[in-house]
Amino acid sequence: MPRMRRWKKKTRLQKMLFLSKGIGILVGFFVIITGGLLLTAKLMGPPPILTPQTTMLYANNGEELGEMAHSGQKRSWIPLRKMSPALIQATIAVEDKNFYEHHGFDFKRIAGAILADIKAGSKVQGASTISQQFARNLFLTHDKTWTRKFMEAFYTLRLEMNYSKNEILEGYLNTIYYGHGTYGVQSASSFYFGKDARSLTVGEASLLAGVPKGPGYYSPLLNEERAKQRQKIILQAMENNHYLTQQEAVTAAAQPITILNKKEEQQASLAPYFQAEVMRQLKNELKLDPKQIELGGLHVYTTLDPAMQHAAEKEVAERTADNPTIQTALVSMNPENGEVKAWVGGKNYKQSSFDRASQALRAPGSTFKPFLYYAALKNGYTPSTELKSERTAFTMGTGTPPYKPKNYNDVYANDFITLAEAIAVSDNIYAVKTNLFLGPNKLVQTARQFGITSPLAKVPSLALGTNGVSLLEMVNAYNMFPNGGQHVKPTFIKKITDHNGQTLYEAKNEHKQILDPAITFVMTDLMRGMFDERLNGYTKVTGASIDQLLSRPAAGKSGSTPTDSWMIGFTPQLTTGVWIGYDQGKELDSINDGSYSKKIWANYMESALKNVKADNFKKPAGVVSAVINPANGKLAGNSCPVTMRQYYVKGTEPKETCNEHAGDTIAPKKEKKNWWQKLFSW
Structure with a gap:
């Protein structure tokens, strides 16, 4: 029995020792595993904690403009x-x-x-x-x-x-x-x-x-x-x-x-065509990685002015409301630095994302003439240079049928008109004669100086804007008139920062003097003529229907083809272009459709600049002025019924005084009679 008890006691002790060893082994394993995990976790270092983030777009006043969401997800850090x-x-x-x-x-x-x-x-x-x-x-x-x-x-x-x-x-x-x-x-x-x-x-x-x-x-x-x-x-x-x-x-x-349903608000976001253009700029111009754009949480600060954009969208919607099928585009820029302030690429982005401001190439019509007349001024013309406006057939060479351009409504002066009147009333015969006199190659070269990159044919009709160009090209080219002949690059993005606020890109406002400042100013003054009814001659100036809408000095040029209506104009602070037409190339109603572009332009400019002080174009050195008779471009005589101040490159101003009215006599003022004198005379 004692031996049995000793054996049982020994067995219990062995069991306890075995159990304790097992627990010790388990604890050891736990300690080793836990220590290994902790050591591994430490050696592997910090895991990256940044996640895909939404790229945000901002207007020039810091207002949130839109976002580039990843798979519909909105993320910000x-x-x-x-x-x-x-x-x-x-x-x-x-x-x-x-x-x-x-x-x-x-x-x-x-x-x-x-x-x-x-x-x-x-x-x-x-x-x-x-x-x-x-x-x-x-x-x-x-x-x-x-x-x-x-x-x-x-x-x-x-x-x-x-x-x-x-x-x-x-x-x-x-x-x-x-x-x-x-x-x-x-x-x-x-x-x-x-x-x-x-x-x-x-x-x-x-x-x-x-x-x-x-x-x-x-x-x-x-x-x-x-x-x-x-x-x-x-x-x-x-x-x-x-x-x-x-x-x-x-x-x-x-x-x-108050809970906002922001999702619905974002569907009707401001300037959708502009936002799409910014995305194209990020990819194509700045060469950013598409993944960085989509997932990098970038902050893209743009040039868009929300007030001007609202004015542009409102004007386009109201003026074309009675014609749901007609399309339009509007580009508005600061001529000093090329910053895009307002951008409309069409009437409804959801229905059509095709951007008519940058992607469409349409015939600019007479808005192309300022490039021609800049070349003319550089090659001997002055605002007083006269050519005859009459129905003309231009013989182009053996086997080629004559070229027969027409004026609007087939109306001609059948007399000599000045360059100032020709651009104000948009005379086509004057333009084609000038293009042939200079040689069509000269117009192509000048258009390239203005920054036009679209294909151009060296033909007489180019003077009338027969080759397709984009509205963006034309507006940026017109920037060179108010800024004194400097080329500026269209700018959509001012700055880009990453999610930590580090600057990745900042726009540089680069100016390159391309045009002669004196000739550029004279050309600008000539383009003010479309709003000056003292230049009415055989027909009215092309801006007669909207000049009463303008409250500040402005210059510009309208243009039309059977399928396109254009108006591009500027003040010292803003250049804006408007195009009207149909996507399928349907012909415009010359009476109704043709008036849209001018009215949209004039009303938009007034609204966009309502809080901006009106200013005159700055006259550079090398320019002089003279008071002339607009009918013939000569110095005004004492008897000329209509006079105006015209600017010239120094040395090209007229020397001859108008004497067409020298023999005219002014009727003596009739003496007013009282009732007794009238009765006596009777």
Whole structure:
């Protein structure tokens, strides 16, 4: 018996030793595995915490213009300091109240969740910390496998060992999903409330903090009642965590909140054709990687002026409302630096994204004549140079039928007219004669100096704008008149920064003197003639229908073909071009359709510049003026019935005085008689 007892005692001891060895081995394995995980997590270093972000476009006043969303997702990244403290507190209170105390895992909360689940017989309570949720959002799927759970724990360790608590919280708040395609507090704040995340009130912050638990369930856009119930839970949690007093929580719950459906607003965003052109500029001109544009969270600061853009879109919509099938384009630029201020590529971007301002090549008609007359002034012409306006057939050579251009409505002076009158009334015969006198090659060369890059034929009819060009080309070419002959590149983007605010690109306003300043000014003055009815001759000046709409010095040129109507004009501060026509090349109604472009231009210019002081074009050195008789371009005599001041390149001003009215006598003023004298005479 004693031997048996000794044997049993020895057996129990062996069992205890065996058990303790087993536990020791398990503990050792646990320590080794845990240590290995921690060491691996540390050696692997910090995981990247930046996610794809939405590229944002801004107008020249900082106003949000639009966004380049990735797969319909709206993402923005802002630092923690730019978030509302109430939003941060509400998120911590409801998601992870011990966030700043634990090291990635809240074991007390895990134990409580397990007990709650056991009591309920199902999973009723979550225990994921903010660090775990952030790891899951960044690197993992939301499936419920053990592999995913292990990887989530591992990524949580990497985050906690390599980033501060504030960095983790910042990342979490910038990546959490808030419903309706919005990720991060900045996008969500803009979507729901139309404001920055830093400006959220306690009521708004507590409402927004409740959405991530179930974006499709607690969205205030989908169910305001459920969202408010969730808000009360969060406000109670904030009170329990001593972020709010009881009274502050009650006040926040009662605060009226306006929810915006920003998604619908974005569908009708400002300047959609301009935004599309900016995207083309980013890819084609600045050569940015398409992935960087789409996912890089860039901030693109553009040149667009929202007030001018609103004026342009309003004018186009109102003036063409009675003709739903006609199309239009408008480009407005600052002639000093080439910045695009307003841009309309068509009447409806949703119906047609084809941009008629930059992609369409249409015959510019008489708007091409200023390039011809600049070349003429450079080659011996003056504003007083006379040619005969009459029906003319130009013989072009053996076997080629005569070229027979016509004036508008087939009306001619059948007499000599000056260059000043020819451009003011848009005489075609004068233009073709000048083109043939100079040689068509000269016009092509001059057009290239003005920056026209579209193909041009060296033919007589080029003087009448028969080759297709884009509206953007023409407007930028016209910039050279008010800016004194300098070439400026059309500018859409002023600056680009990355998500950290680092400047990636900044536009340089480069000016290159191309034209003669004196001739350019004389040409500008000649283009003011379309609004000066003292130049009415055998027909009215082409701007007679709109000159009463203008309240400031302006110059320009209209043009028309059977299928196109143009008006391009400028002041010292703004150059604007308008095109009207049909996409299919249908002929315009000369009476109704042809008036759109001029009226849109005049009304837009007045609206766009209403807060800008009116200014005169600056006269450079080498220019003189003379008072002339506009009928013949000679110095005005004392008896000339109509006179005007005309500018000339110094040395080309007229020397001969008009004597056509020298023999005219002025009828003596009749003496006014009283009733007695009238009776006596009778």
